[in-house]
Amino acid sequence: MISSTVENYLKELFLLDPRSEKQIATGELAKVLCVTPGSATSMIKTLAQSGLVEHRPHYGVKLTEQGRNLAVHVVRRHRIVELFLVNILGMDWGEVHDEAEQLEHVVSDDVITRMDELLGHPTHDPHGDPIPTPEGEIPERSLQLLSFCNEGDNVAIARIGNQDAAFLKFAEDNGLLLGASIEIKHRNDIADSITIQSQGKEVVLGLAAAGRIEVEDV
Amino acid sequence: MISSTVENYLKELFLLDPRSEKQIATGELAKVLCVTPGSATSMIKTLAQSGLVEHRPHYGVKLTEQGRNLAVHVVRRHRIVELFLVNILGMDWGEVHDEAEQLEHVVSDDVITRMDELLGHPTHDPHGDPIPTPEGEIPERSLQLLSFCNEGDNVAIARIGNQDAAFLKFAEDNGLLLGASIEIKHRNDIADSITIQSQGKEVVLGLAAAGRIEVEDV
DNA sequence: TGGCTCCTTTTGGTTAGTCAAAAGTTTACT
DNA sequence: AGTAAACTTTTGACTAACCAAAAGGAGCCA
Numbered sequence: 001m002i003s004s005t006v007e008n009y010l011k012e013l014f015l016l017d018p019r020s021e022k023q024i025a026t027g028e029l030a031k032v033l034c035v036t037p038g039s040a041t042s043m044i045k046t047l048a049q050s051g052l053v054e055h056r057p058h059y060g061v062k063l064t065e066q067g068r069n070l071a072v073h074v075v076r077r078h079r080i081v082e083l084f085l086v087n088i089l090g091m092d093w094g095e096v097h098d099e100a101e102q103l104e105h106v107v108s109d110d111v112i113t114r115m116d117e118l119l120g121h122p123t124h125d126p127h128g129d130p131i132p133t134p135e136g137e138i139p140e141r142s143l144q145l146l147s148f149c150n151e152g153d154n155v156a157i158a159r160i161g162n163q164d165a166a167f168l169k170f171a172e173d174n175g176l177l178l179g180a181s182i183e184i185k186h187r188n189d190i191a192d193s194i195t196i197q198s199q200g201k202e203v204v205l206g207l208a209a210a211g212r213i214e215v216e217d218v
Numbered sequence: 219m220i221s222s223t224v225e226n227y228l229k230e231l232f233l234l235d236p237r238s239e240k241q242i243a244t245g246e247l248a249k250v251l252c253v254t255p256g257s258a259t260s261m262i263k264t265l266a267q268s269g270l271v272e273h274r275p276h277y278g279v280k281l282t283e284q285g286r287n288l289a290v291h292v293v294r295r296h297r298i299v300e301l302f303l304v305n306i307l308g309m310d311w312g313e314v315h316d317e318a319e320q321l322e323h324v325v326s327d328d329v330i331t332r333m334d335e336l337l338g339h340p341t342h343d344p345h346g347d348p349i350p351t352p353e354g355e356i357p358e359r360s361l362q363l364l365s366f367c368n369e370g371d372n373v374a375i376a377r378i379g380n381q382d383a384a385f386l387k388f389a390e391d392n393g394l395l396l397g398a399s400i401e402i403k404h405r406n407d408i409a410d411s412i413t414i415q416s417q418g419k420e421v422v423l424g425l426a427a428a429g430r431i432e433v434e435d436v
Numbered sequence: 437t438g439g440c441t442c443c444t445t446t447t448g449g450t451t452a453g454t455c456a457a458a459a460g461t462t463t464a465c466t
Numbered sequence: 467a468g469t470a471a472a473c474t475t476t477t478g479a480c481t482a483a484c485c486a487a488a489a490g491g492a493g494c495c496a
Binding site for chain 4: 025026027037038040041042045057058
Binding site for chain 2: 446
């Protein structure tokens with residue numbers, strides 16, 4: 001049996017590098033998992049023994065094919081649960097993450113399949129992140145940072161990279177919801193700002209903030 | 219934080235004696251939890267130190283007020299989850315128990331509240347067992363064993379005590395579903411049988427089987 | 437009262453996961 | 467090249483939960 005601790009290590013490795021190309025530093029992994037570096041090292045060693053990661057001491061760690069596969073399924077469970085909590089149980093975008101964090105380790109594949117069906121086989125979760133398929137494929141979209149858009153572009157909001165509650169509230173208050181279609185009115189590199197129109201309302205954003213919002217061409 | 223192991227010990231103590239009146243034997247508790255008696259003893263000792271149970275060495279163990287309270291809430295979570303899996307996700311009566319066994323330890327009160335709402339504040343789960351309220355009250359019904367009913371009685375099926383899959387299938391096939399109203403046609407103590415009519419169909423049951431079915435006067 | 441059986445408790449050992457602090461590497465700068 | 471800073475690994479120790487097997491009551495029957 002695979003413990004939830006192991007699932008968390010694998011999941012975070014995946015989230016830090018979805019393609020599993022880079023060597024992730026022990027300390028970085030330790031930080032996101034809120035454990036000491038020493039704890040991470042020893043867990044990495046046992047993961048390596050099980051063939052779930054490849055460990056080059058002092059250089060870093062990387063998921064193996066097998067490890068990545070497990071991780072992807074944890075992420076699938078997490079995102080389906082999140083979407084389920086929001087769409088079916090009516091919970092808030094902000095409060096579902098921690099809940100899903102727990103549930104992802106105990107819900108069976110059967111339950112996930114049924115939730116998936118009830119949700120209509122969604123491809124992306126409430127944060128705009130892709131939901132891996134049961135086979136482990138990750139649906140790709142060609143996203144672009146809002147900060148790279150040009151005047152006149154018509155795009156739809158696909159993902160908000162900043163999980164900060166205040167930022168999410170600001171986005172929500174200004175109609176910058178997932179799927180909302182917006183038009184780029186002005187772009188001023190000198191003033192470091194971009195002006196967009198969403199649902200008739202004009203909003204001015206700094207380019208740094210715009211860099212946290214990903215959009216899809218429509 | 220209270221571990222799921224502790225929750226399981228408390229829950230099983232509650233299920234073995236819902237009123238928490240008797241002293242439960244260590245060995246009995248160990249058996250339902252599938253642990254050795256020694257393991258049970260040592261956990262009982264730590265539970266006693268936390269004030270969750272009262273332990274009289276060599277005589278038995280009993281939930282305290284506080285322990286029973288926690289146990290009742292675990293049971294509430296379990297039963298609401300079960301009902302949710304059956305009614306909302308369309309799972310089978312038989313397959314939800316193990317799933318709920320896992321989920322009961324991780325779902326938050328918020329999620330339970332929302333499920334409860336979605337289900338219409340049910341008072342009993344798919345097995346006919348009562349669902350404790352958020353305050354810990356246990357809705358009582360005055361149930362009677364089908365084997366004690368007399369000719370002419372009109373009753374509704376409230377609970378099936380036998381969890382055996384074959385028995386459940388037999389019951390289902392003969393229209394003996396939760397809530398179904400039936401009439402007692404004949405009762406023959408010599409032949410040890412009882413004849414009932416449900417939805418026009420007559421079914422003959424041995425009194426032993428009838429003793430596993432509980433009914434409510436209508 | 438002794439002895440027998442059944443059950444409970446104790447004892448000693450294991451595993452997974454953690455931390456704190458010591459020891460060892462790498463890198464980067466002079 | 468030499469050294470300090472930054473990071474990683476090792477070491478030793480802890481906790482929760484478990485098991486197997488030895489030791490310790492309790493009740494019963496002669």
